[in-house]
Amino acid sequence: MVSPRKLRSKDTTNNNSTLLYDFDNINEYISNDKPIGITKKASDNHYSWFGIMNKPLPTKQIDIIEIDQILPRRVQIDPLPSSKYEIFHRKMRKDEKQMINEEKDRNFYELDILTSELQTLNQYNWEKRLCQITKVNDPRDTSELELKKQLTINEIEKILRKSENWRKRNDLFNNKFKNYVRKETDESDEDYDLPLEEVKLKRKNERRLKYGPKVKLNLGNDLCLIIDPFGIPKIVKGHAAITKSKTQSPRKIVREMPKSKPKEVIKKEVHVPIESFKQKSIKLENVTKDMKIDFKNSGDEVLFGTLSNNLPTFANGFQLPLNVRRAKK
Amino acid sequence: MSLIETQTNNEEQNGNSNSNGKALVSSTKELKIKEPSFYGVLNKPNIEFVYFGNYKISPWYGNAAYFYPQDLSHNLLGYEYANKVALDPLARKRNKETDNQEINTNVIWLENLFVCPFCFKYTANQHEGNQHQVLCKCNKYRPNIGKLVYYDSTSNYIIREIRGFQHPLYCQNLCLFGKLFLDDKSIYYNIDHFNFYVIYGMESDKYIPMGFFSKEMLSYDVENNLACICIFPPFQRKKLGTLLIEFSYELAKFTPGQYRSSGPEFPLSPFGQISYLSYWSKKIANVIYKMKNKKSITVAEVMKYTGFRKEDVLLTLENMKILVQEDLDSSVLLSIKNFENWCQLNNLDPSIEVKYLNEECILI
Numbered sequence: 001m002v003s004p005r006k007l008r009s010k011d012t013t014n015n016n017s018t019l020l021y022d023f024d025n026i027n028e029y030i031s032n033d034k035p036i037g038i039t040k041k042a043s044d045n046h047y048s049w050f051g052i053m054n055k056p057l058p059t060k061q062i063d064i065i066e067i068d069q070i071l072p073r074r075v076q077i078d079p080l081p082s083s084k085y086e087i088f089h090r091k092m093r094k095d096e097k098q099m100i101n102e103e104k105d106r107n108f109y110e111l112d113i114l115t116s117e118l119q120t121l122n123q124y125n126w127e128k129r130l131c132q133i134t135k136v137n138d139p140r141d142t143s144e145l146e147l148k149k150q151l152t153i154n155e156i157e158k159i160l161r162k163s164e165n166w167r168k169r170n171d172l173f174n175n176k177f178k179n180y181v182r183k184e185t186d187e188s189d190e191d192y193d194l195p196l197e198e199v200k201l202k203r204k205n206e207r208r209l210k211y212g213p214k215v216k217l218n219l220g221n222d223l224c225l226i227i228d229p230f231g232i233p234k235i236v237k238g239h240a241a242i243t244k245s246k247t248q249s250p251r252k253i254v255r256e257m258p259k260s261k262p263k264e265v266i267k268k269e270v271h272v273p274i275e276s277f278k279q280k281s282i283k284l285e286n287v288t289k290d291m292k293i294d295f296k297n298s299g300d301e302v303l304f305g306t307l308s309n310n311l312p313t314f315a316n317g318f319q320l321p322l323n324v325r326r327a328k329k
Numbered sequence: 330m331s332l333i334e335t336q337t338n339n340e341e342q343n344g345n346s347n348s349n350g351k352a353l354v355s356s357t358k359e360l361k362i363k364e365p366s367f368y369g370v371l372n373k374p375n376i377e378f379v380y381f382g383n384y385k386i387s388p389w390y391g392n393a394a395y396f397y398p399q400d401l402s403h404n405l406l407g408y409e410y411a412n413k414v415a416l417d418p419l420a421r422k423r424n425k426e427t428d429n430q431e432i433n434t435n436v437i438w439l440e441n442l443f444v445c446p447f448c449f450k451y452t453a454n455q456h457e458g459n460q461h462q463v464l465c466k467c468n469k470y471r472p473n474i475g476k477l478v479y480y481d482s483t484s485n486y487i488i489r490e491i492r493g494f495q496h497p498l499y500c501q502n503l504c505l506f507g508k509l510f511l512d513d514k515s516i517y518y519n520i521d522h523f524n525f526y527v528i529y530g531m532e533s534d535k536y537i538p539m540g541f542f543s544k545e546m547l548s549y550d551v552e553n554n555l556a557c558i559c560i561f562p563p564f565q566r567k568k569l570g571t572l573l574i575e576f577s578y579e580l581a582k583f584t585p586g587q588y589r590s591s592g593p594e595f596p597l598s599p600f601g602q603i604s605y606l607s608y609w610s611k612k613i614a615n616v617i618y619k620m621k622n623k624k625s626i627t628v629a630e631v632m633k634y635t636g637f638r639k640e641d642v643l644l645t646l647e648n649m650k651i652l653v654q655e656d657l658d659s660s661v662l663l664s665i666k667n668f669e670n671w672c673q674l675n676n677l678d679p680s681i682e683v684k685y686l687n688e689e690c691i692l693i
């Protein structure tokens with residue numbers, strides 16, 4: 001795990017060493033997708049943001065001698081059984097773990113600080129604190145203050161979300177890890193002898209078991225929602241007929257929406273972005289009839305009206321939101 | 330390159346982030362500065378020669394993690410010392426009491442280390458090493474550890490996915506060996522959360538490991554598709570590093586959270602940076618070629634076509650010296666003339682997409 005607190009700006013023009021954020025000096029091409037015009041003219045005025053790295057390479061003499069290994073013909077006992085390394089590797093693992101845990105503790109502490117910064121920013125004297133952690137050019141300019149406050153809050157919330165996401169993945173992984181039974185095989189791998197296409201198919205099935213299938217949800221009106229564990233959830237037209245595909249999952253994962261009256265959620269304005277909606281995360285369960293959702297994802301983590309991280313698909317199928325399931329009954 | 334510690338300053342350099350902090354940007358700039366002194370890291374190689382199959386190699390970097398931390402004499406490899414102490418618990422105490430532990434101040438702790446070219450088990454005893462190789466369970470025509478994820482039987486390359494928690498000893502020994510050629514690796518034993526992708530090539534009628542990369546399955550930054558990469562010195566200059574880099578992006582396509590964009594963990598070692606910039610440039614050149622008749626492009630578009638993080642895209646464009654700016658306040662332009670010059674200089678036909686992997690053989 002990594003330090004959740006950001007590196008302090010090394011900007012020499014600012015001497016405030018506690019500053020965490022500087023929103024004035026962002027790269028428009030990275031953060032705001034500013035277009036880069038194309039010109040036919042040559043120029044030697046090279047743009048430099050990162051600074052060209054011409055660090056000298058460490059000199060490494062490639063000192064390799066080929067030798068003729070003479071291996072014994074007959075050996076009865078392996079002088080290097082795995083057990084030989086056990087005590088030492090266990091000790092080293094423990095030492096290393098301690099080091100990692102210390103780092104983790106530091107990070108948790110920093111997350112605590114961020115949480116309290118967030119609280120402070122939501123209290124009445126937030127201006128003072130804001131100026132201490134974020135670069136503000138004119139503390140009397142209320143519009144700048146408001147903007148920087150929002151940017152800072154977004155930034156902190158993002159870090160907290162990220163750490164929450166990490167924690168969740170950690171739990172999932174550790175469960176899997178705990179339940180793993182080690183088995184060693186001496187046999188040759190049969191995959192070598194299978195046709196490549198067959199191995200590919202096998203991998204596809206393994207993947208489906210591991211991450212869950214690609215879920216297609218018929219939304220009516222010839223619209224179909226596709227939730228792919230490896231892609232952005234999207235709505236496509238004309239795919240509704242495929243939803244009953246046999247290869248979907250071991251169990252039936254596609255539960256069609258009532259055909260007579262498709263949910264109003266989608267309607268035709270699927271591509272109309274509603275800014276206010278994108279700002280906050282809204283769970284699928286809470287979507288109401290008259291909401292318009294921007295399905296055309298534009299790069300942030302709020303997808304399909306919910307946090308993309310909260311959209312896992314499982315091997316045993318996709319569950320419709322509770323209220324929809326109830327309504328069906 | 331290291332597995333866990335390096336990101337002290339780049340945790341938020343996500344390509345897809347909408348965040349607007351300078352910290353984000355400045356941290357990306359600082360990715361290039363390395364944090365020194367991690368455990369296991371020494372100023373100079375402490376092992377004089379390492380024997381790996383048919384090769385005798387001078388290590389590039391030191392590795393203290395092969396040794397027992399409290400044994401300052403460094404006379405024995407860590408496991409030998411640990412086993413000795415386990416058999417005779419008083420030995421360590423005796424050493425402490427009489428304070429007669431010899432402190433080895435030599436740069437070289439061990440003259441020869443013998444590493445099994447199949448499973449990476451190590452010993453200071455050549456005879457033992459040779460005997461082990463004969464009986465080694467990994468000594469096979471084609472490796473069977475882990476899962477087959479790439480099999481090119483024409484060029485004779487195999488990549489296998491080996492999960493840390495399933496094969497801990499193999500992965501630990503792989504990390505320890507890799508450290509001899511990497512300067513900033515710092516996790517060798519707690520490898521449960523890492524997958525290792527080992528590339529095997531044909532030599533003397535057998536597939537042997539030639540290099541690897543590791544991927545943290547629980548990376549704090551979901552976009553990290555590679556933690557460290559190492560091609561063992563005897564097998565360098567075969568473009569295996571680039572092949573593995575390309576493979577890491579293929580793998581990202583099937584990793585939740587990495588379908589949009591991903592990249593290596595920072596900071597990159599100087600060698601890593603050269604390899605990546607060269608790879609990114611060639612791939613991006615093809616994208617620019619396809620878009621050169623447009624009025625403008627965005628970094629995000631290049632990201633979409635390549636799967637590279639936005640920062641990596643901008644870094645590459647900058648490095649290719651094809652982005653130009655009249656003065657500091659004017660907008661940045663992409664010069665097609667500069668681009669053509671770059672292609673000529675690098676002997677690259679941008680109309681052809683360079684491929685290092687045989688797509689047919691990817692079995693992810």
Ligand SMILES: [Zn+2]
Nearest residue numbers: 445447448465
């Ligand atoms: Zn072996």
